[in-house]
């Protein structure tokens with residue numbers, strides 16, 4: 001497959017692997033509401049933040065929505081948008097790689113972009129997500145009116161590229177709208193309600209699709225040359241008996257098959273998203289003004305209704321949503337109102353001055369944006385984090401301040417490439433593909449001495465939680481050292497791995 005090349009691409013390709021793996025450190029005074037429902041707002045560079053999320057969220061995120069700087073060569077109030085072209089590609093490549101790792105097998109990623117970088121981004125995403133996982137390029141009508149000062153064209157739209165993690169992904173259908181229902185009518189007062197006359201012909205050859213049929217007035221109809229009836233004569237007569245065939249107001253027109261509104265399903269998503277349905281740039285600017293009256297507005301917010309549509313198609317309640325170029329916090333505000341769980345990452349100070357207070361308002365019952373359409377009242381909460389210490393120092397050695405749950409999640413991910421779902425502070429981390437994993441660290445076995453219980457001895461082996469259940473299974477134990485000889489380890493089917501030497505960075 002042809003791929004994109006640019007100066008320093010090699011650097012971009014290894015960047016995700018080489019970037020520091022950091023802890024997330026909570027700032028409790030900026031967290032708000034019920035903090036235990038797993039919603040996170042993180043201030044920091046999203047490359048390091050995404051890497052920190054991997055051991056906990058890999059394969060869990062149902063929908064990533066990002067709206068990265070478009071590279072419009074502008075300097076906005078809250079961030080700069082003027083990277084040299086190849087630097088922009090180097091910014092995006094490793095972040096998209098990590099986002100892919102975080103996506104659920106049945107997940108999708110949505111990226112807002114405009115003509116400045118869209119066509120390069122498409123090729124980049126083809127490389128990272130696979131060309132056959134490209135789903136659609138949505139056109140969002142962002143402008144309300146033309147910009148007459150434009151030198152050449154006034155741009156009315158942005159793109160939103162949609163890729164799925166695998167090609168089997170099926171978008172959820174959208175609820176029918178008044179507009180989509182309004183084309184159904186009921187000229188014959190059918191008690192089953194409004195209907196649409198459906199085409200009775202098909203282009204595809206059909207062995208039972210060539211016949212002539214007489215209508216109520218005696219007029220005879222056959223399929224037009226080169227086309228076929230889409231149902232057999234027998235079926236057509238059966239539908240006619242049930243008043244499901246329409247022969248026109250006088251009974252003299254060619255038959256059509258009635259499609260009742262009460263029997264059609266919700267709407268398949270389409271690629272043209274109009275401003276009257278999902279809002280425009282003006283809508284989002286107004287939303288910001290209402291949220292932060294008198295304050296310098298964020299230059300490039302998205303309307304909540306746009307995100308609402310994305311989340312309706314890509315997620316259901318309780319699913320994880322991630323936005324790592326959070327801006328003013330629209331994605332997580334909409335996700336909160338729609339009862340999705342979320343992670344938002346923003347590098348700028350506006351993580352604290354816009355995203356955090358915006359979420360507080362939402363939790364307190366803010367009624368702008370999509371509050372009405374999503375039935376939002378109030379409640380919930382989130383934790384605010386910043387990027388903390390590196391888990392490994394510059395020589396690759398484990399930082400001694402690392403706590404048990406962090407090391408447990410890290411080791412679990414290293415071994416299984418899946419996130420550790422629950423870490424209930426037990427030395428037994430769980431089993432994966434018939435291998436049981438144990439971690440002896442931070443005195444997890446209850447021995448309060450600093451190094452207590454971190455060494456695998458015969459006594460420790462006997463006291464390991466659930467150990468007898470793994471008889472005959474392969475067991476991997478991480479610990480500071482072992483006093484068991486090779487033959488004893490072999491006999492118990494144990495592979496011992498030594499902390500910190502056998503614990504590598506991701």
Ligand SMILES: C[S@@+](CC[C@H](N)C(=O)[O-])C[C@H]1O[C@@H](n2cnc3c(N)ncnc32)[C@H](O)[C@@H]1O
Nearest residue numbers: 045046067079301302325327328330346347348
């Ligand atoms: C176009 S704005 C997003 C707007 C957002 N969709 C909204 O509705 O407000 C892009 C944001 O990405 C942030 N950003 C840029 N580089 C980043 C990075 N490396 N890590 C985290 N955020 C970053 C910028 O500070 C800016 O706030």
